[in-house]
Amino acid sequence: MNSFDNDRPIYIQLVEKIIKSIISGEYSLGSKLPSVRELAVIYKVNPNTVQKALSEIEDTGLIYTERTNGKYVTNNEKLIKKTKDKLASEITSKYIDDMNKLGIAFNEISDYLREGK
Amino acid sequence: MLLECKHLSKSFDNKKILDDVNLKISEGKIYGLLGKNGVGKSTLLKVINNLLTIDEGEVLFEGKLIGVYSKEHISYLPERTYLDKDMKVYDVINFFDEFYKDFNKEKAYKLLKDLDLDKDKTISKMSKGMQEKLQLVLVMSRNAKLYILDEPLGGVDPATRDYILDTILSNFNEGASMIISTHLISDIERVLDEVIFIDKGKIVLTGEADEIRKNENASIDEVFRRMFKC
Structure with missing residues (x-):
């Protein structure tokens, strides 16, 4: 889960990993995602990389930001x-x-x- | 801009160690200062920490010339250990606590525990790897604006390297920046925002790590090897 291939941009690989976790239900429908710092520790990457990956995923609609409250997985099954x-x-x-x-x-x-x- | 180096030059015995170095470090990022042995990495870091004079140029920290103010806010892990070997671990912690306003003693004890270090141990009785870990604990327990780590992974085994990287990642303040110098690029590259390649005293490449991977279709380590074939 924490292995990254150094040949490809880390944030792109992180996007793929998080999306897979959403699809598999590990981050379930409508649930709150761990914070940027927590994700950085979980995936052992830089918080800025997490930030970049999350905004990329947000563009797909799979997650959304609730003002000041963090990021959530979409309810859109x-x-x-x-x-x-x-x-x-x-x-x-x-x-x-x-x-x-x-x-x-x-x-x-x-x-x-x-x-x- | 957190830190700016302008036209730094430094020679030893008529040999240029730093040759017109220009560098900008902004807030909230982790930089990798990457270069082979003996190309000026440690010299540059010493200059930034105001431990060496320069022949030309200047270093500004938050717009001010480096000095007392910058030392209060830069937490520096030097290449070699400077600890008094007769001290016990808790003595050193007390010493740091007295010396630095931004030192967080509780954090230091927590990190000691995480890294499996005994607070009652005398430093001379610790292995080289353990001493390196202790130094890292001291440096990371400061609430600094800029952390400068000179070869933090040099003396430790690969398993401990991962552990140290985790410690670095989970303990540096939000908004703070970090410069990590190393020649062990593949071990460290996944945590870097930006890379700075240095060779023969000159900065030869700077940029966002993921951007370079994308453009070159290769790891930073690979790009480095291609550039400095030896």
Whole structure:
């Protein structure tokens, strides 16, 4: 959870991590997010990086700021579902792509899925 | 602007150690001063702490020439330990508490505990790594505006490095800034806002860490290695 790849901007990776936690329900619908400082300690990054990541996520609508009270996860279930579907199809097409590169045709993939469960 | 270095130059034995260094440090950011060994990192930090005279240029802290005022607000971790080896840990804490107005004794004791240091231990009986941790505790227990850490990770093992980075991150004041010098870039780069590359006494690159990663498609460590191939 706290591992970052130094090759890519840290804030972008943090955006991805937090969004995943929202989708998975770790930060649940309508709940209050930890403060910037708490998030900095949780993810072991600089508070400014957290700030930047949060404002990026806020632009997607997945979180919102309640004046002086901190940041909250959206109540918009549809938006979370949409984000989840989008991420899931990205992961899936990457997987299919990787399998194709191994010379495994699309109709053979299901065999591997069953074996690997 | 918290700190500004203007046209700093310094020579030792006709060799330029700092060569027209210009640097601006603003509030609320963590800076990495990155360079190979012997390129002027420690010299620059000593100059900022008013411990070395310069041949040319000036250093301003909140617009004032460095001196008593800047020393009250800059918490400095030097490269080498300066503690009296016969003192016990709690003696040093009392000493710092008397010496610095902004020293927070409770915080110091809490950090000692977090880092597993015994307050009754005599410094000469502590390992090098433990002494480094103690110095870090002292420096981070001040409520400073600027923290300057010269190679804070040098003598400690990689597992402790992470621990020290956490301590640094969770203990520096909001609004304060920090300059960390190191050649161990990959260990530290994830916590940096801005990087300053120094080579042969000159500042050769400054910028936002994430911006550089994006533009170069590489880690700061990688960019550094490409730049200073040796």
